[in-house]
Amino acid sequence: MNKIYIFFILIILILGGYFFIVQNRGEESMDRNIITPLDTNMIATMQTNFGEIKLELFSSDAPKTVENFIKLAESGFYDGVKFHRVIKGFMIQGGDPLSKDNALKDRWGTGGPGYTFSDEIHSKNRNVVGTISMANAGPNTNGSQFFINTNDNNSLDNKHTVFGKVITGIDIVENIENVATEGPDRPVDDVIIESIKITSN
Numbered sequence: 328m329n330k331i332y333i334f335f336i337l338i339i340l341i342l343g344g345y346f347f348i349v350q351n352r353g354e355e356s357m358d359r360n361i362i363t364p365l366d367t368n369m370i371a372t373m374q375t376n377f378g379e380i381k382l383e384l385f386s387s388d389a390p391k392t393v394e395n396f397i398k399l400a401e402s403g404f405y406d407g408v409k410f411h412r413v414i415k416g417f418m419i420q421g422g423d424p425l426s427k428d429n430a431l432k433d434r435w436g437t438g439g440p441g442y443t444f445s446d447e448i449h450s451k452n453r454n455v456v457g458t459i460s461m462a463n464a465g466p467n468t469n470g471s472q473f474f475i476n477t478n479d480n481n482s483l484d485n486k487h488t489v490f491g492k493v494i495t496g497i498d499i500v501e502n503i504e505n506v507a508t509e510g511p512d513r514p515v516d517d518v519i520i521e522s523i524k525i526t527s528n
Contacts, residue, residue, distance in 0.1 A: 368528045369393065371400060371491065374521045375410075377503055380475075380496035382459055383528065389447040389490040392461060392469065396490065399440060399471055400523035410503055410518040411435040412511070417480065419503050420462055421520055422472035435513065439470030447488045454483040457493040457500070477504045 367387065373380040384393045399405060407427045412420040412435075425431045425438035445467040454460055454476050460483065462472035475493065476483075477500060493500060507515045 369397060370494075370526045370528055371396070372524045372526065373496075374523070375499065375503070376517070376519045376521060378496060378499040380499050381494050382491045383494050384491040385449075385451075385489070388449040388451055389488050391444060392447050392488050392490040395444060395469070395471075396473070397525050400525055403522075404440065404471065405520050405523045408520050409435075409514075410520070411513060412474075413504060413506055413508055413514050413518070414512050415504050416478050418474040418476050418478070419500060419518075420472065420474040421518075422462070424471065432513070436472070436511070439472065443468045443470050445469070446486075447490075448485060449489075452484050452489045454480040454487060454489055457497055458489045459491040459493070460487040460489045463487065475500055477501070 369384045369386060371382040371384055373382065384396065386393045404424065405422065408421055408424060409426040410419045410421040411423055411426040420436075423435055423438040424440070426435045446461075446463075446469065456476055456479055459473055459475050461469040462474050463469050463486075466486075469488065473490075474487075503514075503518050506518060509515050
């Protein structure tokens with residue numbers, strides 16, 4: 328009888344130890360799978376004939392907008408486009424492929440990539456100095472055109488998706504903001520985006 332009793336005690340202890348080990352291993356495995364989200368923001372280096380502007384892109388807040396901007400930049404879509412609209416104390420606007428052709432000046436500001444996509448008005452959507460936002464012709468009409476705010480334009484917060492900010496080269500933005508303009512806020516001398524290179528942060 329005592330032997331049987333001892334046998335059952337041993338079985339219970341062995342099984343208890345087994346379940347304890349399995350549970351601990353399960354908890355250890357779960358802990359290893361808890362990964363702190365990485366900062367996946369990308370950097371856009373915009374080379375202009377006025378100098379270099381570096382922008383941090385808000386991949387988490389406006390993923391669709393950033394994806395579109397990166398796709399266009401990496402395809403060379405923006406190479407040679409101009410900042411065709413400059414308003415001191417407000418913003419500088421570019422990204423229209425028609426601005427590559429001086430013969431199409433009357434149509435600058437109307438071009439795009441051939442498609443539109445919806446807004447991403449997120450909780451941090453603030454059109455403050457140095458942020459870059461999508462230009463549009465109304466709700467959900469984003470394409471390729473964008474602007475860099477040179478003032479705190481809070482009235483635009485619910486209308487234009489903010490998808491990045493200037494991290495170096497704000498002086499270049501200010502120099503562009505101060506160029507002489509004519510007609511529909513068009514710079515007298517061309518302000519050209521020569522290239523936009525995308526790198527990880």
